[in-house]
Amino acid sequence: MNRVKEYRTGLKISQIKLASEIGVARQTINMIENNKYNPSLDLCIKLAKALGTDLNQLFWEE
Amino acid sequence: MKTRESFSTKFIKYFYGIDGELDEYRRSELNRIGNNAYMILFYYLLVSTIVVELVGRNNFQSLQNYLFFNLLFLMLGSGMYTVIAIHKLKLNITDVSAMNYKDVRRMILKRDIRRTVICTMIYCIFYAVGMHKDGVDLMSFLVSLDMLMTASIFATIFGFFSLVIDYSHLRRYRD
Known part of the structure; x- marks a missing residue:
């Protein structure tokens, strides 16, 4: 489980906007949010930067 | 964030009919689909070549049929598989x-x-x-x-x- 959707909706940005900001397709964001695709470390870092957080907050499970 | 596309990226997008971004998710799915299509074609060619070698030796008509079925299998077999798989995953x-x-x-x-x-x-x-x-x-x-x-x-x-x-x-x- 990741918290990409939680952070994205918190910032009130759409999947499309987030996708174009980090250079991926909207479907990719959708797949990541629904835990159907495990992104590479590179993409995780881009996501964290775009959402103004870090990898621990986004992907680490307690 | 747009990066300049390489020739290979452009060719992959053209080949699979993808107009949008070819990101890592799409690329990995295309790799998987392409790999499956390759395996299907590989075994088809292996089996069909043995069959035509046994049956169609010195028989021009059999060789012509072999070429025709190869083309048919390429288009309808692996081609359709690729199109359907891409459509199902909404990669295009x-x-x-x-x-x-x-x-x-x-x-x-x-x-x-x-x-x-x-x-x-x-x-x-x-x-x-x-x-x-x-x-x-x-x-x-x-x-x-x-x-x-x-x-x-x-x-x-x-x-x-x-x-x-x-x-x-x-x-x-x-x-």
Whole structure:
């Protein structure tokens, strides 16, 4: 489980906007949010930067 | 964040009919689909070559049939598998903002016209060469009314379906 959707909706940005900001397709964001695709470390870092957080907050499970 | 696409990326997108971003998710799925198609083709060729070696040796008709079925399997077997897999995963969907929607449609129209002209020319050449083998004069057939009619029908059908399919992959969104 990741918290990409939680952070994205918190910032009130759409999947499309987030996708174009980090250079991926909207479907990719959708797949990541629904835990159907495990992104590479590179993409995780881009996501964290775009959402103004870090990898621990986004992907680490307690 | 746009990066310049390499030739290989452009070719992969063209080959699989993807207009949008080719990111890591799409690339990994295309790799998986391509790998499956390769394995299917590999075993088909292995088995069919053994069969034709046993059955069709010194038999020209069998070799012709073999070539025909190879082409059929390539188009209907692995080709259809690839198209269906890409469609199911929605890898060919392109999100377009409402502001750019008309421009993108116009760009697709121009591209499809260009593609239709090229494919029609290739089709005409193959058709004329086939007729030439049956004893028809190549040059006079290429400019004949029969050829013109065939080319027009082919171009209309090909162009129409290309356009409908490409337009159906567009998803409009509002900013």
